[in-house]
Amino acid sequence: MIYDIRHVTTYAYDSPVSFARCSLRLEPWSGNGQQLISHTVEIRPRPAERTIRRDFFGTHTESVLIEAAHRNLRIDSRSRVSVSRKQLDRAAPSPSWEDIREAAFESNSLGPMSPVGYVFASSLVPVDASVTAYAAVSFAPGSGIVAGAADLMRRIRSDFRYDPKATVISTPLREVFEKRHGVCQDFAHVMIAGLRGLGLPAAYVSGYLRTIPPPGQPRLQGADATHAWVSVWCGAAIGWTGFDPTNDLIVENDHIILAVGRDFSDVSPVDGIIVGSRKQKLGVAVDVLLVE
Structure with missing residues (x-):
């Protein structure tokens, strides 16, 4: 099965944020019955710096630095993934x-x-x-x-x-x-x-x-x-x-x-620190669509 996934995260702040550093874990795995076909992340406002690494657990982690003042942050992740796992019966024989x-x-x-x-x-x-x-x-x-x-x-x-x-x-x-x-x-x-x-x-x-x-x-x-x-x-x-x-x-x-x-x-998909606003409103919208 092939899926198209869109994961949109939005933050709205009561007052301008002058600095933000975020860690993004939004790229699906390759392995354990699935294969990543494509992945992109669009961030607004545009980051001053983006660096990518694999953490100890093998998760694709992107560090994002935003230095422009902003009251809204939008992170739009889009992925295509192929999934094929063998069905395991819950009563199947297994080691003790x-x-x-x-x-x-x-x-x-x-x-x-x-x-x-x-x-x-x-x-x-x-x-x-x-x-x-x-x-x-x-x-x-x-x-x-x-x-x-x-x-x-x-x-x-x-x-x-x-x-x-x-x-x-x-x-x-x-x-x-x-x-x-x-x-x-x-x-x-x-x-x-x-x-x-x-x-x-x-x-x-x-x-x-x-x-x-x-x-x-x-x-x-x-x-x-x-x-x-x-x-x-x-x-x-x-x-x-x-x-x-x-x-x-x-x-x-x-x-x-x-x-x-x-x-x-x-494994938090998005976390980090901001400077400037004590109150924020978080919005998350996810679509998982089977590609016919």
Whole structure:
């Protein structure tokens, strides 16, 4: 499947901003079942400086310096991506989760996708005893890693309520877990915390999910959104596999990977600093279109 993706981020400031430095993580991945075909980013006002690098996790990161005074900032990212992943049955045979745990800790690689880099707590995902106990229910002794992760994903989808007003980016994991309300970022963090508490490698994935309007209704422009899910290392033979606890889906061809990290703080599509305005209004519009 080939997708055209448009991701427009706008900031409106109450007073002029004299300086801005932003980090952009807006170029989709190549790898793990997808291939980037093209990518462009248009920024207004025009930056004085743009530099590109790959961060530790392999994410294409662009640093942007804006020195012209402005009250509006617009970042227009356009990408074309080919996605082709093999369907994985949640009941498919897989190594036991105990074997995966041992293999992860025995890994001698320190590369960006080494499982050992994703078994420890991170800044937004502490290891919490109550979350670990919640996750352990899905992992009976000797059970397969895929079946266990799929069951944990299903339970989160059933036990937690999607509520965009319940949390903000800084809401602590413990509060999300106790209230059982949140958004895709929160559900991904809860699942990752539970898996890491059991010693299992789990990464945070940001990206896009193609949405399909109800029958007979037109697709609304800009109605899609950025999304978040979990990637679990299922052993050398199966590799990293995506689990979407917001929708109880094993990731296939409707998910497009943007960035991978330990938690949201590693993969924020746009972040940075500004000088000049204390109040701002953020707007995000995303379109994920299947190319016929």
